[in-house]
Amino acid sequence: MTAGGDVRAELVAAIGRARRLVLVAHVNPDPDAIGSALALGLAMRAAGREVDITFDAEPFVVPRALAWFPGADTLVAPGQVMADPDLVIALDCAAPDRLGRLLPMAHRAPTFAVVDHHRSNTGFADLDLVDPTSPATGQIVAELLEELGWAWDNAIATNLYAAISSDTGSFRFASTTADTHRLAGRLHEAGVDHADIARRLYSDRPLSVVRLAAEVVTGATHDPMAAGGAGALIAVVSRADRARHKLAYDEVEPLISDLAAAGGVDVAAIVKEDDQGSWKVSTRSKGAVDVGRLCADAGGGGHTQAAGYTPSSTDIEEVVAQLCAALNRPDYRIT
Numbered sequence: 001m002t003a004g005g006d007v008r009a010e011l012v013a014a015i016g017r018a019r020r021l022v023l024v025a026h027v028n029p030d031p032d033a034i035g036s037a038l039a040l041g042l043a044m045r046a047a048g049r050e051v052d053i054t055f056d057a058e059p060f061v062v063p064r065a066l067a068w069f070p071g072a073d074t075l076v077a078p079g080q081v082m083a084d085p086d087l088v089i090a091l092d093c094a095a096p097d098r099l100g101r102l103l104p105m106a107h108r109a110p111t112f113a114v115v116d117h118h119r120s121n122t123g124f125a126d127l128d129l130v131d132p133t134s135p136a137t138g139q140i141v142a143e144l145l146e147e148l149g150w151a152w153d154n155a156i157a158t159n160l161y162a163a164i165s166s167d168t169g170s171f172r173f174a175s176t177t178a179d180t181h182r183l184a185g186r187l188h189e190a191g192v193d194h195a196d197i198a199r200r201l202y203s204d205r206p207l208s209v210v211r212l213a214a215e216v217v218t219g220a221t222h223d224p225m226a227a228g229g230a231g232a233l234i235a236v237v238s239r240a241d242r243a244r245h246k247l248a249y250d251e252v253e254p255l256i257s258d259l260a261a262a263g264g265v266d267v268a269a270i271v272k273e274d275d276q277g278s279w280k281v282s283t284r285s286k287g288a289v290d291v292g293r294l295c296a297d298a299g300g301g302g303h304t305q306a307a308g309y310t311p312s313s314t315d316i317e318e319v320v321a322q323l324c325a326a327l328n329r330p331d332y333r334i335t
C-alpha cells in the first residue's frame, strides 16, 4: 500500500489498457464515493470503454440525495454487472467489507484496484492508490483523469466538484488544501454550476429530515467533561424515530453536521439504528480528539475529524457507554 508514483503510474497504465471495467462505490454510498465512480466511469465511456458502475444494496436503490448526480441513472445493481471485466476499481472503500457482495467479483478480476483517501486503509487489492493527504477520493480521481489526458465535460466536472465539496464539508475541513482550491477553480472553468451543486448538497433536504434534525439536536446529551474537558454531544436515532418521519436510514446520515454545528463542544456523535436493528456510530471532532483512531480501534475507520464504526453490541445503553468510555481515554486526545 502506497500513494507513491509507481502505483499511480501502474494504475494509469492499467486504466489505459483496460477495455471492460467495473467501478464499485462503497455500501451506503456518499457523494464522494458516487461522484468519484461516476466521474471516472463517464470519462472511461467517453474514451470508448465498456463500464459498469455499481454498489452493493439490497434492494438496489440509488439514495434520493444522490439520484441527481449526472450519470446516476446508469448505475446498475450488483446482479447486472458484466461477468468478465479486465479491471475492477473500488472507489472510496477503506476496507474490503465496504464492497459488500461485490468483493468476490473484484478478487476474480485479472486486476483489482482501490482508489481511496482513508488513513485506515492498509491496502487490500492488487493496486492500492491510497492517499490520506487527499481530502476526497474525488480529488485523486480528478488528478488521475488529468494524467490520462481525459478531458472532463460538465457531467464529469459536476460529479468531481460534488464529491470534493461534500468530503471537505464545503471546503471547510482542515483536510482542504491549496491544491483542492486550485482544482475547484479548474472545475469552475469547466463550467460547473457550483451554486446549484451547493444547493442540491446542502439545502435540499426533505422538511421531515430538517424536523428530525431539530429533535435529534434537542434530545442530544451534552457532556462538557467528556474527552478531558473538550466536551461531547451524543444523540441516538432509533428506527422508531425514523419511522415517525417516514425516513430511510441513509437520509439521517447528514444529521451529524447539525450536532457538530455547536461551538464549545469538540466531539459530536450520532448512534443510528438501521433497518436490521444494528447500530452505527458516526463521529465528528473539531480537532481535540482523533476520532479516526478511536473508530479504527472499535473496528471501523475514517479520518481524524470524521469517522465511524459498527459496534458489536445491539444494546443501545452498552453502545453509548462504550463510546463514552472511549472518548474519555486520554490516548485519543490531540494535544
Ligand SMILES: [Mn+2]
Pocket: 032, 033, 092, 117, 135, 136, 137, 167
Ligand atoms: Mn471520501
